[in-house]
Amino acid sequence: MVFSSLIFLFIFLPAVLGLYYISPRFLRNGILFFFSLLFYAWGEPVYVVLMIFSTLVDYLHGWLVDKHRGTAKAKIALISSVVINLTLLGVFKYSDFIIANINAVAGLNIPLPHLPLPIGISFYTFQTMSYTIDVYRGDAKMQKNIISFGAYVALFPQLIAGPIVRFSTVAEQLDHRRENPNQFADGIRRFITGLAKKVLLANSIGVMWDQLSTLDPAQASVLSAWLGFVAYSFQIYFDFSGYSDMAIGLGKMFGFTFLENFEYPYISKSITEFWRRWHISLGTWFKEYVYFPLGGNRRGQGVQLRNTVIVWLFTGIWHGASWNFVLWGLYFCVILILEKLFLLRRLEKAHPVVSHCYTIFLVLISWSLFAFDSLADGMRYLGILFGAGGYPLYNNLTLFTLASNGALLVVLAVASTPLGKNLAGRFLMAKGDTVWGSAVANVVLVFLFVMTTAYLVDSTYNPFLYFRF
Amino acid sequence: MHGKMTTSVFILLLGTLSLVNLLTPVRSFSENENRYLQQLPEFSTNALMDGSYTADIDKFVTDQFAFRDSWVGLKTLGEVALGKESSGGVYFGGDGYLIEMFDTVNMSRYEQNLGHVAYFADQAGERMGIPVHTVLAPTAALALADNLPRFAPEVDQRELLCLAEEQLPGFVDVSGTLAAHSDEYIYYKTDHHWTTLGAFYAYNHWREARGLSPRPLEDFTKEILSDSFYGTNYTKASLYTAKPDTITAFHAKGQEPLQVDYNMGETVTDTLYAVEFLEQKDKYSVFLNANQPITHITTGNRNGKKLMVVKDSYANSFIQMAVADYEELYVVDLRYYKTSVLDFMEERGVTEALVLYNLKGFAADVNLYYLTR
Numbered sequence: 047m048v049f050s051s052l053i054f055l056f057i058f059l060p061a062v063l064g065l066y067y068i069s070p071r072f073l074r075n076g077i078l079f080f081f082s083l084l085f086y087a088w089g090e091p092v093y094v095v096l097m098i099f100s101t102l103v104d105y106l107h108g109w110l111v112d113k114h115r116g117t118a119k120a121k122i123a124l125i126s127s128v129v130i131n132l133t134l135l136g137v138f139k140y141s142d143f144i145i146a147n148i149n150a151v152a153g154l155n156i157p158l159p160h161l162p163l164p165i166g167i168s169f170y171t172f173q174t175m176s177y178t179i180d181v182y183r184g185d186a187k188m189q190k191n192i193i194s195f196g197a198y199v200a201l202f203p204q205l206i207a208g209p210i211v212r213f214s215t216v217a218e219q220l221d222h223r224r225e226n227p228n229q230f231a232d233g234i235r236r237f238i239t240g241l242a243k244k245v246l247l248a249n250s251i252g253v254m255w256d257q258l259s260t261l262d263p264a265q266a267s268v269l270s271a272w273l274g275f276v277a278y279s280f281q282i283y284f285d286f287s288g289y290s291d292m293a294i295g296l297g298k299m300f301g302f303t304f305l306e307n308f309e310y311p312y313i314s315k316s317i318t319e320f321w322r323r324w325h326i327s328l329g330t331w332f333k334e335y336v337y338f339p340l341g342g343n344r345r346g347q348g349v350q351l352r353n354t355v356i357v358w359l360f361t362g363i364w365h366g367a368s369w370n371f372v373l374w375g376l377y378f379c380v381i382l383i384l385e386k387l388f389l390l391r392r393l394e395k396a397h398p399v400v401s402h403c404y405t406i407f408l409v410l411i412s413w414s415l416f417a418f419d420s421l422a423d424g425m426r427y428l429g430i431l432f433g434a435g436g437y438p439l440y441n442n443l444t445l446f447t448l449a450s451n452g453a454l455l456v457v458l459a460v461a462s463t464p465l466g467k468n469l470a471g472r473f474l475m476a477k478g479d480t481v482w483g484s485a486v487a488n489v490v491l492v493f494l495f496v497m498t499t500a501y502l503v504d505s506t507y508n509p510f511l512y513f514r515f
Numbered sequence: 516m517h518g519k520m521t522t523s524v525f526i527l528l529l530g531t532l533s534l535v536n537l538l539t540p541v542r543s544f545s546e547n548e549n550r551y552l553q554q555l556p557e558f559s560t561n562a563l564m565d566g567s568y569t570a571d572i573d574k575f576v577t578d579q580f581a582f583r584d585s586w587v588g589l590k591t592l593g594e595v596a597l598g599k600e601s602s603g604g605v606y607f608g609g610d611g612y613l614i615e616m617f618d619t620v621n622m623s624r625y626e627q628n629l630g631h632v633a634y635f636a637d638q639a640g641e642r643m644g645i646p647v648h649t650v651l652a653p654t655a656a657l658a659l660a661d662n663l664p665r666f667a668p669e670v671d672q673r674e675l676l677c678l679a680e681e682q683l684p685g686f687v688d689v690s691g692t693l694a695a696h697s698d699e700y701i702y703y704k705t706d707h708h709w710t711t712l713g714a715f716y717a718y719n720h721w722r723e724a725r726g727l728s729p730r731p732l733e734d735f736t737k738e739i740l741s742d743s744f745y746g747t748n749y750t751k752a753s754l755y756t757a758k759p760d761t762i763t764a765f766h767a768k769g770q771e772p773l774q775v776d777y778n779m780g781e782t783v784t785d786t787l788y789a790v791e792f793l794e795q796k797d798k799y800s801v802f803l804n805a806n807q808p809i810t811h812i813t814t815g816n817r818n819g820k821k822l823m824v825v826k827d828s829y830a831n832s833f834i835q836m837a838v839a840d841y842e843e844l845y846v847v848d849l850r851y852y853k854t855s856v857l858d859f860m861e862e863r864g865v866t867e868a869l870v871l872y873n874l875k876g877f878a879a880d881v882n883l884y885y886l887t888r
């Protein structure tokens with residue numbers, strides 16, 4: 047199931063909220079667990095067993111780590127948990143990739159298994175691993191109640207698309223959270239904002255990307271290609287951060303506080319800053335569980351370089367099982383190293399507009415390694431950006447696309463900055479306790495919600511016009 | 516305070532919409548979309564396992580959402596407010612016009628089709644001495660170009676028409692006469708067809724190409740068939756604030772009694788107008804009963820002239836005038852009629868032929884090959 051669907055909004059959500067709040071406290075984790083399983087199984091009726099399996103495995107391993115704390119057995123349990131989870135991920139996400147590469151290198155012809163990718167496997171395996179690791183390191187106490195643990199693993203707000211919630215972040219909250227009305231209202235606000243970002247903004251600009259990325263050679267132009275990447279940048283940001291907003295908002299409605307996953311990455315003035323604002327939970331996970339254990343920067347520059355490259359190779363491949371994603375990770379790795387060595391100092395001294403343009407430029411180009419299934423297509427598109435192929439600078443289609451989407455693009459640009467949040471925050475601070483101030487604030491929310499519903503109903507609009515032509 | 520208001524408003528909103536949806540009955544057919552709406556799917560373990568059961572329930576909830584059509588219209592209004600200039604392949608044109616987009620053309624297919632018509636005309640001339648005229652009607656995007664949004668990425672229809680002129684000796688270019696009358700009601704505002712008036716101007720231009728003088732408007736009695744016509748563009752764009760169109764019939768004086776025979780005797784009637792369509796959404800089909808494989812019209816004229824029309828739906832509103840000039844007319848739609856038109860013309864002693872399509876449809880048509888049989 048997805049948040050941006052009518053069945054979630056008008057059937058699932060009322061049901062789970064209703065049941066949750068009329069139930070006594072000791073039943074609440076169970077309700078969350080049950081509904082989360084239902085939520086997941088709705089889209090993944092077969093592979094839901096995989097997630098249950100991962101849950102049982104790590105519950106057991108957590109128990110083993112705790113029981114044998116301080117001995118070698120605990121370490122074995124830890125390694126076993128990591129190995130099992132990575133194997134699960136490796137088999138279901140990377141088997142085609144691995145086998146295809148073995149075939150290419152060894153000249154073999156092993157058939158590819160073509161296993162369908164279970165939804166959210168990249169997220170929940172990382173979450174269950176964080177449990178065993180955090181318990182081993184003493185950053186969190188083992189969760190004795192398997193239902194509560196199951197609720198953590200399957201928690202529907204963040205199961206499908208993150209943020210990746212480390213166990214230590216919510217360990218206390220699983221057992222001791224106290225829902226409160228302010229937090230609930232906060233959650234609603236957050237959820238509706240995220241919903242609007244995804245349905246009204248991301249989906250709309252996504253249409254523009256679809257059109258511009260599939261142009262006939264006769265219609266293509268250099269500026270259209272750049273516009274295309276601008277559209278893609280907005281689409282992926284508003285889609286992903288919208289989802290994170292919805293996850294955080296839903297979490298709040300049930301008394302959970304998750305960490306932020308996006309901090310307005312497009313205002314960054316360096317790639318270093320960009321990656322501190324983009325998909326924060328992934329960066330944190332790799333930092334805590336790969337970079338630091340490998341020594342981080344505490345074992346000299348050579349080791350630090352090695353650790354950085356390893357983390358970025360993993361970051362790249364985490365995003366998808368093909369070489370273009372690995373290259374995407376490496377692309378940023380190289381830039382980050384250069385920035386660390388000397389570029390960052392230059393950027394800090396430069397005019398903020400310059401460093402901002404530098405960042406946006408590098409991000410725009412990076413999509414050529416990310417937005418296309420095939421590396422060849424990505425490289426061809428990149429070529430068009432820089433004049434290859436002899437396309438005109440712009441044409442009528444470019445202007446028409448700009449005219450048609452101009453207002454939307456302005457909205458997207460403004461929404462990529464904290465301006466809206468700051469204005470809303472100040473308004474609520476000043477007028478939130480007055481009747482008309484509350485009314486204004488809520489009218490905006492209702493408007494966003496109503497428009498989102500309209501867009502969602504329209505999604506199956508499919509008029510049949512055949513006989514007319 | 517705003518927090519409490521948020522919570523209560525949200526619960527109220529969610530609760531009301533959920534309840535309303537539970538209580539509204541399930542619809543089976545959507546007039547607006549001209550399709551059957553998703554019904555509650557049948558359960559089967561197979562369907563559950565392969566995901567189709569839950570996917571169908573998702574579709575069911577969306578298709579059956581209360582006041583569906585209003586929500587769809589609301590979305591379009593939102594897009595218009597943001598300055599969007601097209602939706603569903605239709606421009607939001609000036610003066611209330613919804614104009615069909617014509618932004619790509621498959622040139623090789625277009626040229627192939629011109630070739631088929633050229634061959635047909637050639638054969639008709641050589642074998643039977645039958646003159647063949649071709650009218651490729653431009654779409655509203657050309658004739659009403661002033662109403663297009665700025666920078667509309669349109670195909671150059673004039674270029675396509677020039678190409679046709681070069682390749683087809685009997686080509687009749689009606690774009691000029693349509694442009695001359697562009698401030699009149701010559702195309703529907705919510706549909707991709709031309710109005711009867713637009714077809715009338717094209718008809719007169721065709722008469723001139725045959726060496727005849729144009730007929731005055733007074734030669735026809737006008738009858739308003741409907742003033743609540745919402746056409747294809749209305750549905751595609753789902754801009755529900757658009758005003759409806761008026762459909763007018765032009766009755767050619769003195770060509771009664773008419774006999775209209777659909778599909779070799781399947782249905783025989785005495786009128787060109789299938790008025791039952793006026794009660795439905797697809798009102799344009801009132802002309803010649805939507806698209807039939809072959810229609811044979813006998814008029815009250817006794818001039819021995821017989822016309823063969825090979826056509827798409829644009830011709831349906833054109834024939835009303837053409838009946839004034841001929842004793843018999845044969846109207847053929849190549850999507851359904853696949854036997855040799857040339858042989859047919861020879862058997863029936865046809866004296867003239869007309870190929871009449873709208874330019875966009877003609878360029879994409881895959882059935883013109885059958886003309887060469």
